[in-house]
Amino acid sequence: MDIRQMAMAAKSAAVKLAAVKTAEKNDALQAVADALRAHAAAIIAANREDMAAAETSGLAAPLLKRLKFDETKLAEVIAGVESLLGLPDPVGTTLRATELDEGLELYQVACPIGVIGVIFESRPDALVQISSLCLKSGNAALLKGGSEALHTNRVLAAVIRGASEAAGIASGWLQLLETRSDVNEMLALDDCIDLIIPRGSNAFVKYIMDHSNIPVLGHADGICHVYVDAAADLAMASRVVCDSKCQYVSVCNALETLLVHQSVAPAFLPRVVSDLQARGVRVLGCERSRAIVPSLKEATAADWDTEYLDYVLSVRVVDDFDMAVDHINEHGSGHTDVIVTADAGVASRFMSLVDSGNVFWNCSSRFSDGFRYGLGAEVGISTNKIHARGPVGLEGLVIYKWLLKGSGQIVADYADGRRHFTHLPLKKDFSI
């Protein structure tokens, strides 16, 4: 099958999957979990093959670690699949119900998006996670994993497909792409694929966004800020800054630029720099920062637009609140930005004026995450301004349709004034 045929098959399956009841989807998820358990040996053997090839080709140690799929990883992903059983089905919820006229009832009802293309890097667990999220939300999926994980992914996809189809899910709902040229073909299929979720490096996500007309859910950058206000508790500020920067440096919600109000900079900067340096962070400062802490290396204009993803932090002293907000809205990536202040009025203005998906007051930027938010499962993090923003749970994989139940009504009767709309809100869910 070529990629178009695969996408057409997925589209055809998606239509059937949209009509599958919650209980049947949960049964299929349980069957997938059981099958993963039953095929543990084959999955792990395939992963050993991938690991051996990756070691031979000299894949870097952190990537090897992500590629590895052993009993522990398998148990984790099986637990992840089973945890979806308990989550509410996002499909079928009545979002709005209106009587347009007697016997003419309008319902806005959540439904799957359709066909989701997901591209992820070397972690095979992502394949299980994404395909089970798609199944729970009634979407068909075209998946492309890292080429290093090809054998593992083939076995995983075959197991998931076999178990779910045996449980009654329409054949074709899960398709595995294998090459980079497959991905390029997929990017052109905007008549079959409704949404692409790329998970990976900035450059990679940007490439996908630039080369497809299909909507993309994701984030290219994560340049996050903490602004320490004139009214900040400085001990709290340093704790929040250190956690935001150091708790896990290589992730999108880690701090990259610290902004400090000029009135507290002399008291705060020496303290926070010392705390950061004790944790191995290299601190780069603007001219005013370096006047206070002369040992700082110089931050240049390019630093304000740099996502280090490392033990590096840029620091800028700002004149006032407005300059901090302007800096964030100009240089940030709309991901996660934090204010530390004891002044509730200032915090409120910050939360209104900072145009980011996640805006925090007096806590670490590292909280912006689907599991920490209690979403139950995370599809990804979005810096989009439409559809879904910030950490995205299952509800990011659904849209809605408008269902209108009539009894022979025609528009001419309303246009000619023979009948009139009532537009009464209905307190009931859609049913036939």
Place this chain on the structure above:
Amino acid sequence: MDIRQMAMAAKSAAVKLAAVKTAEKNDALQAVADALRAHAAAIIAANREDMAAAETSGLAAPLLKRLKFDETKLAEVIAGVESLLGLPDPVGTTLRATELDEGLELYQVACPIGVIGVIFESRPDALVQISSLCLKSGNAALLKGGSEALHTNRVLAAVIRGASEAAGIASGWLQLLETRSDVNEMLALDDCIDLIIPRGSNAFVKYIMDHSNIPVLGHADGICHVYVDAAADLAMASRVVCDSKCQYVSVCNALETLLVHQSVAPAFLPRVVSDLQARGVRVLGCERSRAIVPSLKEATAADWDTEYLDYVLSVRVVDDFDMAVDHINEHGSGHTDVIVTADAGVASRFMSLVDSGNVFWNCSSRFSDGFRYGLGAEVGISTNKIHARGPVGLEGLVIYKWLLKGSGQIVADYADGRRHFTHLPLKKDFSI
């Protein structure tokens, strides 16, 4: 100002506009309505200039009619602006609230999208309508109207800008583009513009979608179907078909293809063709339709993919329900599709399986419209599969941000097991 500068000014204004309270936005809308009334003479004079130029250049009569902006049109748009005062502000609504831990509260709060680019054709009333919708929802707007309406649009934009800015709305929130090359420049500004809403012909909308990375809200086609099932009330079916086709032929929710179950085709086709022909509709039929009504002209494969927007209808006899659903999902544009049947089970399956924004049972396709749905105001109709689908009201112009109020919490405490998430739903709205 070049287009980038205009977009940057709009982006800067959008940040401030996002923080404006409902009462201030309503005051600004009232000021706009009053100013439109006060400047009626200048507006109508500018429109006379446009009309005179258009008549000289031989603009077609229907376009002249749309271009005309007289006392009646002005009164209508002023009423439209004032009607927005009574609508709920979509911004600021708390969509979800969760206690993550004691003193750490997460709120998902609706907020404006940011900067909306709207491109519309010759109707100057669209400028007023769109700009007031953007103002109510807290979005900045870049507007490009039809070049025939340039003088009218200039005066309207100046009046709206002047009145709203005098009422305290940030300068720069409303920008008027004037040429086609302005539009092409705008399409590239995906760093400043968050959403494009093109209103116009299919070819035009398709052009916009193909030439921009900015998300587009709209619909290119409207190939709508009525399926007359084996269990249909045939008198109702003919009424619904005639209304769907003829009530207003040149709109996206008008019927283009009629599908008829083979078991009722012999009884239904002669009747509906006669009803349609009496209204001046030219009916094209598949081979099986023509075996029943030999006078029909032949429908070719291309007809299933044609949006006539005229007194023309294609008819196909289908073997069964599945063939009807497959036809719709293959040839439809996901806009509006209707089943006529007395069998509730069949209707339920149709509503699940047809992948369209609007799926109707026993009523005319012409009901898919924001005003008929009771949305209060219509931004447009979307065949997107993400963000907003079908008729889109004000809520299509908002997204949300996640606001987290803490008291010094850091992630390390949770990662190390010193603290635990509570994830309790909160029954309160965001406030500081």
